[in-house]
Amino acid sequence: MSAPPGSRAEVLVDRQGPVLTVTFNRPAQRNAMTWAMYDGLYEACERADADDDIRLLVLRGAGDDAFVSGTDIRQFAEFTSGDDGVAYERRITRVLDRLEDVNVPTVAAIRGYCVGAGLAIAAVCDLRLATPDAKFGIPVARTLGNCLSMPTYALLVHHLGPARTLDLLLNAKFYSGQEAHAAGFVAESTTDLDEAVQQTVDRLLGHAPLTMWATKEAVRRLRRGEVAGDDIVSRVYGSHDFRAAVQAFTSKQTRTWTGR
Incomplete structure (x- = not known):
């Protein structure tokens, strides 16, 4: 995703050989997603599928504080009715579906907060690697008082089961990377995230x-x-x-x- 001169790109897309890496790049805001960032993620998925030489898509957050801490709350300031909420959730679902539909394996490298829409983005990736102290949750019951779309509820139930989904959402709690690994949501919990990602990349590139x-x-x-x-x-x-x-x-x- 390109940026105007003098500005900072909110989504960085970098290709190294057969690996396309997307970095959510608002570390000062814990990589909270703007509309432009959602569009940038969608475009990266299109790029991955358009190039037969790309074999893997990796997603990560800039800095150490977050993968993605949800949608930037300022994006909601213009909402005036329930229809705005429906349109928003449909827009998010469109991006999530596109990421899930990418033909090549997708890997989410997670440190820090993986919250709200960030948790949904990680959930539609094929593999999730995280530090033990990463934080997974959607605490809207005690923050914004909004809700999720049915496809996102279904996504969480698919990965966590009904009981854990209700625990996570009703109690507005966070699971650590270690707890998410124990629940089967995270494939690997590691203190050396970069090394684990590289080992996973090397392994997948050797497979059919x-x-x-x-x-x-x-x-x-x-x-x-x-x-x-x-x-x-x-x-x-x-x-x-x-x-x-x-x-x-x-x-x-x-x-x-x-x-x-």
């Missing part, structure tokens, strides 16, 4: 792209209540990668993944 796509797509469809999947199986089994890997395995040769 179409196998990972099939896994992502199947889980996404199941979460949304879809069960048809013959097209997934057909694409993977009909791929060049599968045929080449079978041949390489039987002849004990080194295989190279192409994603085709």
Whole structure:
């Protein structure tokens, strides 16, 4: 996302080889999301899917205080009716759906606060890595007094189950990175987040792209209540990668993944 001369980009998108990294870049505001930041995230997802050479998307927050601390509250000052709330939640859902639909694996690297919309953004990523003292929550019951959309409630119940979702929201509490890991929401809780992210990136880049796509797509469809999947199986089994890997395995040769 580009910025006017003399201004600071609120979303940084950087490509290093096959890895596209999105950094939410408002550290002084704990990376609270503006409309422009949501648009920047959407555009980064479009970029990831438009370039066949991009194999991985990593999301992180600038600074040590937060991944994303929710939507910037100043964005709500213009709301005058319930219709504004409906439009807002639909706008957020559009961005979350786009991130969930990205073809390549998505990794959220989380330190500090992962709150409100930040928690939802992390939840639609495929893997979440976090420091033990990270803070996960949506404490709107004691802050703004608003609510979530049905798709976001469904997302939380999918990951945490009804009991933990009710505990998190009704008690307006925070789970630590360690607690989120114990709940299965965080894949790895580590004090060396950068090293853990790099190890995860290296591991995923060595795996078959179409196998990972099939896994992502199947889980996404199941979460949304879809069960048809013959097209997934057909694409993977009909791929060049599968045929080449079978041949390489039987002849004990080194295989190279192409994603085709």
